[in-house]
Amino acid sequence: MGEYKRPVVSVVGAGNVGEHVANLIAIKEIANVRMFDLARQTEDKVYEIVKGKALDIKQMAAAIGCDVEVEGYTVTADGEGYEALAGSDIVVVTAGFPRRPGMSRDDLLSKNVGIIRTISERIAQFAPEAIVIVVSNPVDVLTYAAFRLTGFPANRVMGMAGVLDTARFKAFLSMELKVSVKNINAYVLGSHGDDMVPLLSVSNVGGEPLTKLIPEERLKEIVERTKFGGGEIVSLMGTSAYHAPGASVVEMVEAIINDKKEILPCSVYLDGDVAEFYDAEDVCIGIPVKLGAHGVEEILKLDFTPEEKDLWKSSVNSVKSGIERIKELGLI
Numbered sequence: 162m163g164e165y166k167r168p169v170v171s172v173v174g175a176g177n178v179g180e181h182v183a184n185l186i187a188i189k190e191i192a193n194v195r196m197f198d199l200a201r202q203t204e205d206k207v208y209e210i211v212k213g214k215a216l217d218i219k220q221m222a223a224a225i226g227c228d229v230e231v232e233g234y235t236v237t238a239d240g241e242g243y244e245a246l247a248g249s250d251i252v253v254v255t256a257g258f259p260r261r262p263g264m265s266r267d268d269l270l271s272k273n274v275g276i277i278r279t280i281s282e283r284i285a286q287f288a289p290e291a292i293v294i295v296v297s298n299p300v301d302v303l304t305y306a307a308f309r310l311t312g313f314p315a316n317r318v319m320g321m322a323g324v325l326d327t328a329r330f331k332a333f334l335s336m337e338l339k340v341s342v343k344n345i346n347a348y349v350l351g352s353h354g355d356d357m358v359p360l361l362s363v364s365n366v367g368g369e370p371l372t373k374l375i376p377e378e379r380l381k382e383i384v385e386r387t388k389f390g391g392g393e394i395v396s397l398m399g400t401s402a403y404h405a406p407g408a409s410v411v412e413m414v415e416a417i418i419n420d421k422k423e424i425l426p427c428s429v430y431l432d433g434d435v436a437e438f439y440d441a442e443d444v445c446i447g448i449p450v451k452l453g454a455h456g457v458e459e460i461l462k463l464d465f466t467p468e469e470k471d472l473w474k475s476s477v478n479s480v481k482s483g484i485e486r487i488k489e490l491g492l493i
């Protein structure tokens with residue numbers, strides 16, 4: 162019997178989001194999965210939870226007839242145990258603290274940037290050819306940190322947020338209009354925070370502009386609910402969302418592994434003429450990109466309305482101030 166030659170997706174941080182990513186990849190048979198997380202120490206025992214979760218997902222896959230390998234690896238906070246990243250096609254980073262009610266995503270920055278730093282170093286060491294998808298918050302700033310700390314080219318480092326924010330917008334629009342989400346074309350761009358930019362000028366349902374279908378005041382309410390979609394769930398659950406975030410990551414993973422050339426909004430480093438076009442130098446921020454086997458294969462250049470331009474500018478500035486904070490702290 163030989164080895165299976167399947168793509169490999171590693172998931173670092175097998176908490177709520179990470180385990181949903183692993184689970185969906187297994188159910189869809191997209192790739193073999195390797196999961197990495199810390200051990201949990203109680204008074205009298207050390208639990209290697211990640212190994213248990215990996216076994217459970219492997220057995221779930223067997224129950225529904227899916228062929229996939231799923232392995233769990235216990236790592237330490239100072240970066241031991243990452244050798245099995247070797248050979249990964251994609252590394253998804255979901256390690257770090259989620260917010261609790263009353264917190265903003267930016268409140269997580271100082272705690273999570275140290276975690277991203279260690280993981281980025283290990284990715285560069287053991288999986289130098291991998292494509293990295295950052296999920297941990299604040300995602301745009303941490304994607305920038307991973308981009309700088311891995312030293313990978315910009316096409317191989319991206320953050321997940323726009324797919325999730327757009328899914329939330331589509332969900333609320335379909336609830337409002339009683340129409341299939343498949344008929345809704347919409348984008349939510351910019352930073353993954355209060356300054357995100359729902360792009361109403363190009364959003365439509367079956368070709369009809371949203372602005373014609375929904376009265377202005379009501380559309381504003383839906384946009385506001387989308388912007389605070391993450392916070393709505395945090396206040397209901399006491400921790401942040403994971404089903405929709407997990408599925409949004411897997412949409413990106415699938416586009417890359419299957420070389421789909423799919424256009425999805427992702428947080429990416431804007432360089433050269435694209436940075437100039439969007440007036441956004443030296444940041445990672447959400448913009449529609451073409452995802453394929455090489456990662457980010459193209460960044461679209463969209464024309465914004467003057468109103469969208471203002472929103473975009475605030476979005477860029479809020480990511481920039483996060484980047485300044487970690488630079489001042491000497492963390493990147």
Ligand SMILES: NC(=O)c1ccc[n+]([C@@H]2O[C@H](COP(=O)([O-])OP(=O)(O)OC[C@H]3O[C@@H](n4cnc5c(N)ncnc54)[C@H](O)[C@@H]3O)[C@@H](O)[C@H]2O)c1
Pocket residue numbers: 173174175176177178179197198199236237238255256257258259260269273276295296297298300321322325353400401402403406
């Ligand atoms: N970008 C997005 O749209 C989006 C969506 C949802 C969640 N998030 C973010 O993703 C992160 C994870 O969220 P969650 O709900 O899965 O949290 P969680 O607490 O359930 O899981 C986080 C996991 O990371 C692990 N971890 C912590 N430090 C680590 C380290 N040094 N090395 C390896 N593993 C480590 C923890 O043990 C835990 O299992 C949070 O920062 C959250 O804000 C982002």
Ligand SMILES: O=C(O)C[C@H](O)C(=O)O
Pocket residue numbers: 259260266298325353390391392394395401402406
């Ligand atoms: O809201 C959060 O803190 C998690 C995530 O960014 C989300 O939007 O669900």
